[in-house]
Amino acid sequence: MPIVLSDLLTPSAAEVLSAAAAQLPFEDGARTAGSVARAVKDNEQAANVPETRAVTEKIQATLLSHPGFQAVAYPRQFARLIVSRTSGGGQYGDHVDNALIAGQRADVSFTLFLSDPDTYDGGELVIGDRIEDRQFKLDRGEAIVYPSNTLHRVNPVTRGARIVVIGWVTSWVRDPAQREILFDLWRAINTTDDPAQQQLLSKSRSNLIRMWAG
Numbered sequence: 001m002p003i004v005l006s007d008l009l010t011p012s013a014a015e016v017l018s019a020a021a022a023q024l025p026f027e028d029g030a031r032t033a034g035s036v037a038r039a040v041k042d043n044e045q046a047a048n049v050p051e052t053r054a055v056t057e058k059i060q061a062t063l064l065s066h067p068g069f070q071a072v073a074y075p076r077q078f079a080r081l082i083v084s085r086t087s088g089g090g091q092y093g094d095h096v097d098n099a100l101i102a103g104q105r106a107d108v109s110f111t112l113f114l115s116d117p118d119t120y121d122g123g124e125l126v127i128g129d130r131i132e133d134r135q136f137k138l139d140r141g142e143a144i145v146y147p148s149n150t151l152h153r154v155n156p157v158t159r160g161a162r163i164v165v166i167g168w169v170t171s172w173v174r175d176p177a178q179r180e181i182l183f184d185l186w187r188a189i190n191t192t193d194d195p196a197q198q199q200l201l202s203k204s205r206s207n208l209i210r211m212w213a214g
């Protein structure tokens, strides 16, 4: 169940991060892909320098303080964050993310879009949803969060450059179906005006987290 987070960053914060990301030194991304992904991956990623870490740390902190991200991901740890740039027809073919990334289990994946969508063509993140593919090309500062066990790809970028921050989270709740139930309960709590219902739903949600977290 992919979820779009539209209110992660203010437009000015997104602009600052986007400008900072565009200045980073980029290197070939195929080095970091697993053996299956390597055959389909065609992007660049920012080198591990302090300026890159400043961008990824800011995004990590922003995600951690966002209630919607908490409610969909139950983050226990960030396995890795990467600033990725794709241009010149580059793409990332159909793949599923590695189960283990930097020694951590990858449960939840995300892409935070940093480029103005008008400045490049293509570059949609396409997520297979069992019944149909869904395409996401988000505004600067918006992010999509989706379970790491889903098949996905990035369409070729045929004009301009697409800069995103991608990352993987180890979740307190490893089962995507359980996370979906918790997310539905969270939404129900936030949409009902009835305090008695809110209390019962919150109680159920907390007790399910207690049962499932680990």
Ligand SMILES: O=C(O)CCC(=O)C(=O)O
Residues within 6 Å of the ligand: 084, 092, 097, 111, 125, 152, 153, 154, 164, 166
């Ligand atoms: O660039 C993206 O939106 C996703 C990239 C991706 O799927 C990956 O690096 O595993």
Ligand SMILES: [Fe+2]
Residues within 6 Å of the ligand: 095, 096, 097, 152
């Ligand atoms: Fe991926």
